[in-house]
Amino acid sequence: MPRTTPPRVSVIIPAYNAMPEVTECVRSAMEQTLGPDEIEIIAIDDGSTDGTGRELDRLARICSRLRVIHQPNSGGAGGPRNTGLDLACGDYVFFLDSDDYLGPDALRRMVAAADENGTDVVLGKMVSVGGRAVPTAVFSHDQPRTDVFSSHAYRTLGCWKLFRRSLIERLGLRFPPYRNCEDKPFTAAAYLNADGISVVADYDCYYSRNRRNGNNLTLTAADLVHRMDGTRLCFETVVRYLEPGPRRDRIMRRHVEWELCGPLRALLPREDEQRAREHYYPQFRQWALDHVTDGVFHLLAPPDRLIVHLLRADRYDDLMTVARHARRDAARGHVVDKGRVYWAHPFFRDPAKAVPDVCFDATDRTPVHHDLAGAAWAGDGDVLRLSGHARIDDLGPLQPGSRLVLRPSGFRHPDVHVPLMLDGRVPVVFAAAPQQPVPGTDEQAATAEGGSGATRFTVDVDLGTAASGAPLGIGTWNVHLDLRAQGVSRTVRLRQPRTDTDGRSSTPLPRERILGSRPEPVTARLHFTAEGHLALDIRRAGTASEPTCRVTAVAWEAPGTLVVSGHLTDEAARRPHPVALRAEEDSGRVREVPLSYGADGGRAFTARMPLAKVRPGRWALTLRTDGGGTPIPVPHTHRLPGTRWFRASRLGRPYYATPLPHPPSGVLTLRVAPIRLTAALRRRLARTRQGHGRHP
Template sequence: MRPLHLPHRNPTSSLASYRLTAREPTMSPAHPPRVSVIIPAYNSMPELTKCVTSVMEQTLGPDEIEIIAVDDGSTDGTGPELDRLARTCSHMRVVHQPNSGGAGGPRNTGLDLAGGDYVFFLDSDDYLGPDALRRMVAMADENRTDVVLGKMVSVGGRAVPTAVFSHNQPRTDIFSSAAYRTLGCWKLFRRSLVERLGLRFPPYRNCEDKPFTAAAYLNADGISVVADYDCYYSRNRQNGNNLTLTAADLVHRMDGTRLCFETVARYLEPGPRRDRIMRRHVEWELCGPLRALLPRESEQRAREYFYPQFRDWARSYVSDGLFRSLTPPDRLIVHLLRTDRFEDLMTVTRNAKEDAARGNVVDKGRVYWSHPFFRDPDKAVPDDCFDVTDRIPVHHELAEAAWTGDGDVLRLTGHARIESLGPLQPTTRLILRPHGFRHPDIPVPAAVGTAPQAGDDPATGFTVDVDLRTVDAGAPLGDGLWDAYLDVRAQGISRTVRLRTTSTDTDGRRATPPRRELNADVRPGEPATARPFFTAHGHFSLEVRRTDAGAASPVTDVAWDPSRRATLVVSGRLDDEAGGPRPTALRAEADRGSVREVPLRYARDDSRSFTARMPVGKWRPGRWTLTLRTDAPGRRLPVPVTRELSGTRWFRASRLGRPYYAKPLRNGPRGALMLRVAPIRLVAAVRRRLG
């Protein structure tokens, strides 16, 4: 694949256009830095000093960092301050160059000089946490990833992304995380990736970093996220001259937006994956700025300059699948662009705020946005542009979960409503959904019209009695983890949401009913317990397990055979004191029902030690749960999850040598080990490796 050369590279980044300070770094070529920190600076006082010193004070150590600060024609003392700081740090160099008009030019200058294994772009307004670079480099080294996102922190109210930083992610990608929501370049990039792609920043005053970061994401061999440490502090300047504020007009965004669309189209083939990534640009770079900024322009400039570009992007990059995934306001804008209706588009953008507050109308089981264009015969806009059925908010809260008396009935009370649709219908119901194993959903009727707490509206109240003895079509609830959902119904509209509670005590905890021993008369010979609990996000779940299922597993080791990469070896030893059923076979059950078994081989000289060798090379793709079958009918013991077990890869001869992989998962039923088996996507793998 040809390298991506972002167009219009700034000529001020050439070696002839800048001068270095007298002090040069003393770092030996035999010991290149781990990180080159590139700081573009233009009239950056007084924030600049803290920015640079935050790099000098990194725990990674000065021998592992080079600082390249580029003074982009400043007139406020930025240049002299950089020179002063460089005299105190032998690993800092300063470049002075004529003003380029944006941050891309000085960043390119820094890239031309960088010698580190990684590059990190730090804006002169901002600063780093002391341990930021060490943590990010360690994350990249340990997981062999090409891009690392460090948690961003807002200083003084500047907006920063939050969704991607909910938890650490050692290795992910843009399809499995929220990483693509943040396209700022304030990240750690493996320099070999940047140079292999020929990446440089275009000379735009706004959105210049989005195409750069997008291209890196789309070609990265893995992305990491450091979320448990405040790495990057983002702040507004005291004088208010941040580029994002002074270059916020529509004209400053157009070139960068065009290049974003072109970059995604270059690296992703048409289809759902491209639609998922392209949607971000349609929402954030097309519809959002068009709605907010186009009405500020003169009608002539809007019609002749901006509108043709927006129309071309809507026609070229918004597939029908992507169109259906958009919100109704965005769908309406894209439809008007596609159908070349400039006057109607201007009407919609000028009245966007007023129209967003309009209510909804229900018709034949669907909910529509009550926009003035809805079913206006003169406008002839399709109903699909206004359909909000699957997006209308559902407000609900589980107020209490408690056992009733001494029986096996769990009572759930709360309130729920579909926004603007009135009281609950009697057909509202609870749904118990299996987590990680195959079983049909179990519906449980709800009684509506009750007020769970004083002051609640009875029309939105519900009560559900879950009788664990008969809930599954007259049978007791089976073993496993069950997630609770609420099928909320009003005016013929049905929306299903995960049942949850937001209320906590002063320690941030949520009260749950105690674990309960289930009625032995209903489950003869199968003593079991039910454990209601809330997840970290407040979602309600219920675990049912045999009482002895939590006993210590006899398995002592799970590993891949070093001589046969597609063979899993499970070893164990029975407790000398423990009674109970004797394991006889290693069993693997797929989520689609297929079963594989191999016998346990007990040692001749030790009748309590066993080993089993399970070949996985011919398993069908899917999730496989591993248990030990015992000599007691219907009794199985889970093979426990082990942190030491990694994934493995092999070639399947029957599939023309196609590579497959098996990867351990952590959410098997009753704590059992689960393996995901799937073919390796060759095209994606080759793209990551070769670019």
């Protein structure tokens, strides 16, 4: 029976000589829990000669949702993906390589994330099969709505993601005809124009593997001849969609590291000398001149800074020397001078080379290893005792002046510093996740004096006097370590221990405690954030006292303008009262408007929050109190309808705001997003058909 409604997802599978992996790949799409009516599978046989085409035809005979296209070999995955895009009808598109396969519930979870959060791109957790490298940082925790500036999403530019098809068509995106790097410009353009990105990290969505026959394109087309066009297009894509400035610099850094410096270091020395000097080197140099601003330069690690400097200075012979000996020179260790750490590369302070020190400065990248070994309440007082071990690579024992730093989150207050008690050095195998190595370090070659042992520390934080003799303020405090060694200072977030050498988790956190040093009931709770960072919450006991205010009404004054009204309670005379209505988006962006009180000092207040110009996202509404105390949630109400308006700055495009039906913690949360005209028309047609069905 012909399909009458579009599918939710079009799964596009490019396949070339993909036996036997293609069978499991296609079956993983056929067996998705999303439902047979919600998926179409488009498999493109790109001129296979190993029976891949016949196997796809066999699978199509048992699955009506599978459509097989046979075409002459195009030389890369981009061509067959474009064929699939031209045929796709789904609300979303998912690109599945024929080597790989999906978890059974992957598409349902990703579609739900896109629908719930109004996002255009969804990343599903990737899993390595057989040792193939996959990104991990972006999948540390679920992210309902984020962007490339607030997450690690841009570190993974493979196209194995869920894309809203209307975004692809609006941008006219197609894959260029390159054998390598063809998906990076495509994904970059989608990222930089997406109305939000979701990350599904609590389920294994995508299983990535190498083929048994070893003919993955990433392996067979790894030379520079296959990479240069795609690299050029990556740089051009960033320039096209981002204005110059810090935001572009942050994105451009990724391409300078992975598409310029990495291949130059690893691949350029393999090329024929004349071709390397006359063909590839000028292209690399031009990219460095055009795209590595000073802002990008200072974001790079020392080995990449050195390469960029030599490119800018047009020093081909020195550049090739650095590239040829990169592996050897990475193990040369560090030099400490006047509180700075420098990579001890042969060019460092060589008068004949005259390379600036900044090219070797590794101070901010010197790895810090730490382990939280204990956390407990000390005695009957309000003292939190933390203990553990820490060291800065190659810098010997920690020095006095090392301290714990409590940094306020979401409210204004000076940092609180508490000195560490240092108890000497002990051998420690750190359980924390490995950090990105600093070029020039060699853990095994470190001497006993230089870095094989850590310093044991203990710190007692008296919550009643920590803030310069005053109690630690109400709110969330992020916990940092500020470590000193050989005059070098490094500050890092204190992280959750992973597993010990026996594979067991360690350091359970103490239970929430009611603090006895306060005139009002206050609790303290130590916890780990979703990212694994240690944080301390100081909160007023939930049932001990009346709130300082009550919200009595929430309504739309006009399309796009929300009005919140309420009044103070008697408790406001003893505690900070609300001064502003605050809207906070999932990625951390904040909008505030002041509360208006009666001129006669009355207790009633009103606030008008214009939402017509906020960026799309999920915005949680709270009342900020004077002095930066705990925000007061604006309660969710089923009486508040949605609203629509037209945004003049977007050529009259319609937008909407609607309350989430089940917001986190009961806080009124509004979803703000553009109305997708095709989806709205489809829903209207569906309602019309349903109406006709009820009233023939």
